[in-house]
Amino acid sequence: MDVVKEILTKIKMYQTIIIHRHQRPDPDAIGSQAGLAEILRESFPEKNIYQVGGPVEGLEFLAQMNEVSDETYKNALVIVTDTANSPRISDERYDLGAELIKIDHHPNDDPYGDLVWVNTKASSCSEIIADFYHLNQDELVLNSNAARLLYAGIIGDTGRFLYPSTTPHTLEVAAELMSFDFNPAELNRELEQIPMNVAKLAGYVYQNIEVDEQGAAKVILPQSLLDEYGIVDSDTAAIVSLPGVIDEVLAWGIFVEQPQGYYRVRLRSKGPVINELAKKHHGGGHPLASGANAKDQKEIKAIYEAIQKLCKEYKK
Incomplete structure (x- = not known):
């Protein structure tokens, strides 16, 4: 059976x-x-x-x-x-x-x-x-x-x-x-529809996204920013895909600070496989869409450097 x-x-x-x-x-x-x-x-x-x-x-x-x-x-x-x-x-x-x-x-x-x-x-x-x-x-x-x-x-x-x-x-x-x-x-x-405060957060994402020459991108959303916009973590799901519409972006991470001090990490990609990276940082998911966690800015740096490496290898 x-x-x-x-x-x-x-x-x-x-x-x-x-x-x-x-x-x-x-x-x-x-x-x-x-x-x-x-x-x-x-x-x-x-x-x-x-x-x-x-x-x-x-x-x-x-x-x-x-x-x-x-x-x-x-x-x-x-x-x-x-x-x-x-x-x-x-x-x-x-x-x-x-x-x-x-x-x-x-x-x-x-x-x-x-x-x-x-x-x-x-x-x-x-x-x-x-x-x-x-x-x-x-x-x-x-x-x-x-x-x-x-x-x-x-x-x-x-x-x-x-x-x-x-x-x-x-x-x-x-x-x-x-x-x-x-x-x-x-x-x-x-x-599809989003509240005005999330729309303003989308503007912040586009204004503050960092993209390297290989197409690796990152955005950090500190808790102070979320408080300023009146946004909780679940609201940020609406902006996760936004970097993907930028032609220069190949893979990206959005790092959302939590009230406890650590960062929820949302990883997305147009080609490089990122779920193995997610598994190394207390996460997992699909090859092109995964989630992870970062305890501090040092771990954010390590994750972003790994994204950069994946993008560089993918373009070879």
């Missing part, structure tokens, strides 16, 4: 299913998590299906989280979507269930769970959940809200189909999801 059928078999076995995703969620985290929950609620109305985790940080228009007690985990099946490493799972009670399933599209460096389905060729975890439905559509039901959520996850992780992860299959899946009863244009606007 392949892993897809094994997952469906496990879902059928359990009366209670609790679905987690990663901390600081993006549209794909919410889309895959809540999208799967919607499919299972529609397909198995007699089951108790919950989507859980911390704050959704500005994505409330996509889905809300359920509150569950520790007791609910007893004899429950737990599924985690879009989360490469177990420390990043939002709500550490994920291991209180009877069995654990991991569904993801990141490199499988941390193969936690009793069942693992990882497809690194998928554009997003939402695409994988859509595939899960298609592979079992004789037994599963996809409703309009599930389609809306999965579509949001796909356009979020593909940058509205601009990123290299977009494949012909991705577009086929997205096209079918668009045939359901929701407004894709309105959803795109909701995902």
Whole structure:
């Protein structure tokens, strides 16, 4: 039995299913998590299906989280979507269930769970959940809200189909999801629009970006700046892709100071592989989109020098 059928078999076995995703969620985290929950609620109305985790940080228009007690985990099946490493799972009670399933599209460096389905060729975890439905559509039901959520996850992780992860299959899946009863244009606007203070931060990024002759770029966002603009860390997600529109930029790091004093590092690339660099600094992710951490300016310097080296080698 392949892993897809094994997952469906496990879902059928359990009366209670609790679905987690990663901390600081993006549209794909919410889309895959809540999208799967919607499919299972529609397909198995007699089951108790919950989507859980911390704050959704500005994505409330996509889905809300359920509150569950520790007791609910007893004899429950737990599924985690879009989360490469177990420390990043939002709500550490994920291991209180009877069995654990991991569904993801990141490199499988941390193969936690009793069942693992990882497809690194998928554009997003939402695409994988859509595939899960298609592979079992004789037994599963996809409703309009599930389609809306999965579509949001796909356009979020593909940058509205601009990123290299977009494949012909991705577009086929997205096209079918668009045939359901929701407004894709309105959803795109909701995902795209930013508040004025974040727009001003975007201006700061363009004014203060540092780019070397190899196309390696960096921007440092100190906590004092975030306080001045009235911005929290989750708001900075909207500006991560901005350096990529600059023709001279090949790979970049955005270093966001946290209230605790360390820096959250967002790494992006148009070619050089940067996830191995991220792993060296308490992070990881995709070859061209990863995250890491830097404890101080010295570590920022080391990360940026590594980006410079990667860009130089890539251009040889």
